[in-house]
Amino acid sequence: MNTIESESVAEQLLKLFSRLGFPNEILTDQGTQFTAQVMKEVSRLLSMKQITATPCNPKCNGLVERFNATLKAMLKKMCAERPRDWDRYIEPLLFAYREAPQGSTRFSPFDLLYGRTVMGPMQILRELWTDEINENETQHTYQYVIDLKGRLQETCKLAKSELEKSQTKYKHYYDKRAKPRTLSVSGEVLLLLPTDKNKLLMHRKGPFTVVRKLNDLD
Template identity: 25%
Template structure:
C-alpha cells in the first residue's frame, strides 16, 4: 500500500492516489482523494479490500504518518492483519507497491491525461481496467483471471464477435464458467510457479552484473544517511573506518574523531574510494622554522 501525489487539482480537489496491490495476482485497488488521513485509509481498506475480497493477511507500507498512527495500528490489530514497514534502507520489501505506482502513474499521466491533468478521478477507472485485463510477464495471466477465475470480455468483443462472445449459447457459457472455476486453483498454482521462476531468472540476470565487494577491517567507508531533508541532501555520510566485522554482513564503524558507531548492515555501507586520512601532526612538526 502506498500514497502517490501530489497531482494537479482534479474535481473534488483530488490530488492524491491511495493504491493497494495484491502481491500474487497483481490486482490493484485505487482511489483519488483530496487528503489522506488514517480514517480515510481505514475506510478504503474496509470498502475496497475487506468487503470485496477478504481480510488481508499482511499489509506492507512505508513509514508515512497515516500508517504509523495509533488508530490505524488498532484497526489492523482488530482485524488480525499483520502490519510491517518498508524502510528507506531496505525499499525492496515494498517493491510491489513501487512497481505498481510506476506503471499506473506512467499510464495515467503520460498516456491518458496528457495536458488535461485535472481529470485524475475520471481517468483512473479506465487505467485500472486496462491494467487488470493485461497479462503480466511474471504470471502470464491477467489479474482479472486470477481473481475472478475467468477472462473478462472487453467492450470491443461485444461488437466484434470472438469465439467466446459470439459462438457460445447461454448453457455452454455456464458450463465453461463452471469449468473455469473448478480449474481456478490449478491456474493459480501454475501462475505462482511461473512467478517464482520469473523472479529467479531476473535475480540471476541481475546477479551476473553485480561485482562483489568484500569489506575488511581497516577499510574507509561511507554510511548511508539515516535521514535526508530534501532531494539535494547527500545520501551518504562519512568517511568511517571499519573497525570490526561481526559476520552475516554486519560491521562496526569509527569516525575520524575516534567515536564508535552502532552496528550497520552491509547494504548501508560503501567503499570511500580514493580517501586516505591525513596523519595527525607530531610534536616535532609543531615548532616554527
C-alpha cells in the same frame, strides 16, 4: 479519498476488505498514516499482522512500485492527449491494467482474482468480428462453485510456477551487475537517502556506524 490521514486510510482499507475479504497480513511503507496508533488498533481488531517495508528500499515492495511506475506512465500519456479531462479516464486506465496479463505470472489481475477472463472491449470487439458467442452450459450453483474453486487453484499454481521462473530470470540479470559487499558490526557506511527539501533527489549521508547485522544481505 481527499486526505491520507490515518482515519481516511483505515476507512478505505475497510471498504476494500469488505469486497475482497480480510487478509492475514498487510505490507505498507513507513508513512505516518500507516504507523499511527489508529492503524495499529485496526490491525489488532481485525487480527491482521502489519508489516512495514525497509526505509528508502522500494525493492521491498517491488510489485506496488512497478504498478505505480506503470500507472504514472499511463497518466502522463493521457494528460498529453487529453489535457482538459484526463481525470475522467482513470477508471478505464485501471481496467486496461487489470485486464492485461502480467509479465511475471502470465495472468491478468482479473484472472487471478475471479478465475475467469473478464469481458473487456477487446473481447467484445472479437465477438463482433467473428460472431463467436460463448454459450455456457447450465450448471447448478454448487457445481459452479466447485468448478470455480478448481480453476482458481489451478490458476494460482500456474501463476506461482511462472513467477518462480521470472524470479530466476530477473536474478540472473541482476547478478550480472551486482558486486559482493560485506558489512561488519562497528564498521562505517554511507547511506543513499532523499534530500531534506526534495524526496526525489538522493545523495549520500553519513558515515553511520553499523550496530547490528540481521543477515548476509541486511
